[in-house]
Amino acid sequence: MAKRDWNRRVCAKRGHITYAPDEQAPRERLRAATATGEAWRCLRCGDFTLGAPHGTGPAANAPLVARGKALRELFVLRLLAVERGLRGVLGVLVAWAVWKFSNSQDALHQLFDQDLTVFRPVADHFHWDLEHASVIDTIRKTFDYKRSTLVYVAGGVLAYSLIEAVEGVGLWLGRRWAEYLAVIATAAFLPLEGYELHEHASAIKIATTVVNVLAVLWILLSKRLFGLRGGVAAFEAERHSASLLEVEQAAGLLPAHA
Incomplete structure (x- = not known):
């Protein structure tokens, strides 16, 4: 039996939450260029979604989105x-x-x-x-x-x-x-x-x-x-460690200053 993905289930009902950090490194990590326009990575489920980001600013000010354990x-x-x-x-x-x-x-x-x-x-x-x-x-x-x-x-x-x-x-x-x-x-x-x-x-x-x-x-x-x-x-x-930016940072996918 497949494990239920609460993050994607909530995004399917409420929509994705995207954010564009001012810092170049995390910004490039969360952004993708496609044939139909730019796409931004959702802070809840991690999927890329087309369109402009919902917010922008310093990475430290990214919205704290409930995901994973916090969402459950x-x-x-x-x-x-x-x-x-x-x-x-x-x-x-x-x-x-x-x-x-x-x-x-x-x-x-x-x-x-x-x-x-x-x-x-x-x-x-x-x-x-x-x-x-x-x-x-x-x-x-x-x-x-x-x-x-x-x-x-x-x-x-x-x-x-x-x-x-x-x-x-x-x-x-x-x-x-x-x-x-x-x-x-x-x-x-x-x-x-x-x-x-x-x-x-x-x-x-x-x-x-x-x-x-x-x-x-x-x-x-x-x-x-x-x-x-x-x-x-x-x-x-614990709440902050569950955010997408923090998870990627801990995994070495983002530089520590992000």
Whole structure:
């Protein structure tokens, strides 16, 4: 099975990124003359593409293009960003529902009792104790909550959802502050998830907790957060070493001053 070339796949979707360095040696290395005009080497996939370069300037100012490992990591981050975004949207809807419920608590309680009376003969026919069913007990307990408590709950859920949304946007854009936020926010809620698992374990809750733990560990180690594995200095050095100009320089294809 052929190895997937992420660089070319992204270029096929978004287009190539070319750059013309001012320095003669790297400029000649990245440029090619063809019968139909000049072509410039893409900084992401390394292929030559016809047309004028997208940018020009000193080689040191060449755009830092995600490629190789960095590109794969960005793909994983964007998967996490989508998951965080969906959780943020769902949380906002839940907060709105709780707030609406707090404003119509008495009316909903009366409506629930009326509907329960209608379904009671059916439940009796199937010998189901409707009055003491766990679902019914849980719903009735919510009617006993104070309106102020529900408003606080709605506010808390809304705040958490907004954090998730901001985190999702930051992860999608590949911002380092969002990686710190993702680790801190996820780790902060792990004790609560552990408590929920202890009280009511389910396959979905277990899978969600495992995914969150793995996500925290992956971001911590791969992004070298909080000084791990050399910290931000080692992370930036790794990013720069993945650029096309740096790769060619390390391989001796470009002079060291490029």
